Amino acid sequence: MTATRVLVLNSGSSSLKYQLLDMRDSSRLAAGLVERIGEQTSRLKHTPLASGGDAREADGPIADHDAALKAVAQELSRDGLGLDSPDLAAIGHRVVHGGMFFTEPTVIDDAVIAEIERLIPVAPLHNPANLTGIRTARALRPDLPQVAVFDTAFHTTMPESAARYAIDPRIADRHRIRRYGFHGTSHAYVSRATAALLGRAPEDVNVIVLHLGNGASASAVRGGRCVDTSMGLTPLEGLVMGTRSGDLDPAVIFHLARVGGMSMDEIDTLLNKRSGLFGLCGDNDMREIRRRIDEGDEAAALAFDIYVHRLKKYIGAYYAVLGTVDAVAFTAGVGENAAPVREAAVAGLEGLGLAVDPERNAVRGDRPRIVSPDSARVAVAVVPTDEELEIATQTYALVGKNT
Structure with a gap:
């Protein structure tokens, strides 16, 4: 049987957003948010969309992203949608900064993680949190393909005349200074959806x-x-x-x-x-x-x-x-x-x-x-x-x- 489900994770510094989708019809099976990770007042809100059930909320300390994802996995299992399901094809991770190296979605391995780490100086607020989610998910399901989808990737098609700042290119290249752009997944989706709207x-x-x-x-x-x-x-x-x-x-x-x-x-x-x-x-x-x-x-x-x-x-x-x-x-x-x-x-x-x-x-x-x-x-x-x-x-x- 072909696996058709994808779990999407968006890891912030103290939060974890997620959605589980069935790619046969792009339907949402579940969605939720863990917020205030690392605090005594952590909260998990989970909505079982496939069953149409009411949202479930749980308050209490969630120590780290590992505990957060385990709590998410438990909620999904309650709906028969656990991370151990053979229907789960992959986990897709939002990664904010991919630099010029990542121009398309990429299967995550140790080399990919190392490159995302090297980009931390230009995305100090986002890439560390994204990496935490990646490492946590890989530890829970090391056998499952994990894919990084980069906010910057859609913008890598910009010509150099648009991407370059007017500073010494040797200094710019040494420090990776250029215009990368963000919100790329949104711009990609909306530009295609707009074309479809126009027929x-x-x-x-x-x-x-x-x-x-x-x-x-x-x-x-x-x-x-x-x-x-x-x-x-x-x-x-x-x-x-x-x-x-x-x-x-x-x-x-x-x-x-x-x-x-x-x-x-x-x-x-x-x-x-x-x-x-x-x-x-x-x-x-x-x-x-x-x-x-x-x-x-x-x-x-x-x-x-x-x-x-x-x-x-x-x-x-x-x-x-x-x-x-x-x-x-x-x-x-x-x-x-x-x-x-x-x-x-x-x-x-x-x-x-x-x-x-x-x-x-x-x-x-x-x-x-x-x-x-x-x-x-x-x-x-x-x-x-x-x-x-x-x-x-x-x-x-x-x-x-x-x-």
């Missing part, structure tokens, strides 16, 4: 993808291949985000160190955790910002305007990069749910063929949909992202034929 093949479509969550990034996708993206060496570059500044004059860092007397760690914290929408108005939840705007809050209004201004600049820039655009696709938490953001982002861009229909834009749903008028030259779409399905699809495509 066209991905290779025949140019799409600007706007992944707008607490972290936010844009990409220019020509014929299914990324040719530019807003995040760079790290996820700090680009759009205004929930707590990240996005694009910034590099001299601001020198100024804060020399004149402000701030340490590098303090500046890092400022730009990554205390900037963006949160730094501007004290909130990083777009729903709360819009509520405050409706009440006349000037700080929230300015934060929203700065957010939209940067977003609009990237739409225009990527329009220029692509030359012709078939669709602009909004995705992730803000992109999928904040109609005012979509409306404001394309306002004034009618000359580029962009507009939203107010009634269509106001409709909420979990299916891909067009929110631009029928007469618009460029489609404006809302396309819910599905990074777990993308990871599972890539994982199964790599190992499924051998199971």
